[in-house]
Amino acid sequence: MRSLNVALDERAYDIHIGRGLIDRGDLFASVLKRKRAVVISNEVVAPLYASRVLAALDSVGVAHQLVVLPDGEIHKDWPTLNLIFDALLGARVERSTTLIALGGGVIGDMVGFAAATYQRGVPFIQVPTTLLSQVDSSVGGKTAINHPLGKNMIGAFYQPKLVLADIDTLDTLPDRELKAGLAEVIKYGLIRDREFFDWLEINMPRLLARDTEALAFAIERSCRNKAEVVIEDETEAGVRAHLNLGHTFGHAIETGLGYGEWLHGEAVAAGTLMAAELSRRLGWLNDADVARIRRIHDAAGLALRGPKMGVERYLELMSHDKKVEAGKLRLVLLKRIGEATVFGDAPVADIAASIERCCGDA
């Protein structure tokens, strides 16, 4: 088991990475305020792993119940969130009870937001079961639901008490989702960890083959990068925005096509290539850098082009981004591979040309 700590003072917590962690009642029990927990999962993950989590809780005498939600980004909304509140209130769940999010990014974001707001805040544990949620969304305390006018528009910064990234749960992950998760892994290399980027160029086949050691290394390295950024800037006043490389373009794809059409990681990959192209136009990346970035995404089996929605539609959707300030679109771009920056002065013509070049049929 690999472990690291997200050192946020009184909100600090551990991340454990390894196999068989969801069977470890001792790990769950170590952070519980009292011996009661509510496991919240979805109809895909619950049949696979909920019984193991409940058995682990039984083994340490923790009373529990299970709430199963519909699956998918399309359900990351208020009506589904309200199913959680209905279940908690119906069972008279108290402030001292811990919620356990068992699932991917949608479950983690939604259960995290439920924990942030149920009775003004109850403790919660993240048990991410997708590569994407293990390397990114389960760490750092961003929680949210979507609004028809924008992704993650309603949410809170609220840290979990523990993150258990169990590599066992990746065994049943569809290939498409594994690849989507790799987009966020590549991101850490691009924005702040060139050495990791180099490692990924060599080891991508091992990750696609689900080699345990390679996965454990990549997950730990990703979480370390994420934790360092979050410790420096918990509420995204500055450097944390770098984690959104490719996300402004990517959110436009997700919102434009309707949530769930493209996976989040797939949209981020296409968005990252747009951001790379724009960085090249601004003179920061050269052709070879852009080619490397395309190649590593290709090696991960990710789409290299966004959907054809029309540049105007992209720009319109991007204008809703949370990083817009004083009407100005602020984009995360690359100074070079391994160094990101937030830039608000990219000419609209260059943004449009970058989208145009990276979307539609090749």
Place this chain on the structure above:
Amino acid sequence: MRSLNVALDERAYDIHIGRGLIDRGDLFASVLKRKRAVVISNEVVAPLYASRVLAALDSVGVAHQLVVLPDGEIHKDWPTLNLIFDALLGARVERSTTLIALGGGVIGDMVGFAAATYQRGVPFIQVPTTLLSQVDSSVGGKTAINHPLGKNMIGAFYQPKLVLADIDTLDTLPDRELKAGLAEVIKYGLIRDREFFDWLEINMPRLLARDTEALAFAIERSCRNKAEVVIEDETEAGVRAHLNLGHTFGHAIETGLGYGEWLHGEAVAAGTLMAAELSRRLGWLNDADVARIRRIHDAAGLALRGPKMGVERYLELMSHDKKVEAGKLRLVLLKRIGEATVFGDAPVADIAASIERCCGDA
């Protein structure tokens, strides 16, 4: 103008109390991140005071828009909260824009929760326009909406950047609401400020006559009490619970009758008399204390008895309280006038008898 500061480190903020404050553009401008604000009010308060607030913002060059919600506790719910999100997203309101809550406790709680969760948090200002919100709900950062199964069950701790308690706005307050606000004023005397309780016994007629000096004193003294408690215990891990004297009984009344039938302060008053009766049964208060507590509520024109709902129904509704721990109802009771305590071991028979004695027709 009287002023005090809620010293919560980087979340510290000022409370100003006086007349004509909503015309003071300089006060608003002093806490704005950038010159844009969204004023959110309801259909009763907006026609009375919104134009003054907007003119004040104009006078210091702050761009603004106004959102008007339906009025009443019955609208402190998700659909109404979502009207705020729709308006903010429709107008592409950014993270750096400040929300201004202009209204009573419902508007303050709901706009505060919108500010806590819109794009994971934007700044907001409280402009409470009822006595109850000026002395209580606008201070301390408790925000929430109701759920059909319980009051304030979904919310967050989220502090405003400024509170402007303008006594002008009390001029149009209906008598019934003024009296309801006095219930929360009396509360501070009961739980921690015996000297203030003594002052209230003498000055209640001046408050009912809306004497400016008496109101300013009572509001400031209440806010000071509240600020001291909040500074000591921001997230209600301990002493902050004392502010809920009468509230567990009171919430049962509000939920049981349907939100809006009884005003919050009216329900709190009846609940406080139940808590006083229970405190007497536990041997902490004597008959003379209980009589004084009844007298001061009577002098404020408040109902002395809760509605006849049946003791079982009261107990059932109270069991949803946020202070329930390990299945045990924890009640705020009085050791003596001026000193509260949280007590989890009151015999159910005594709780039931206290409700019985203080509800239904006399």
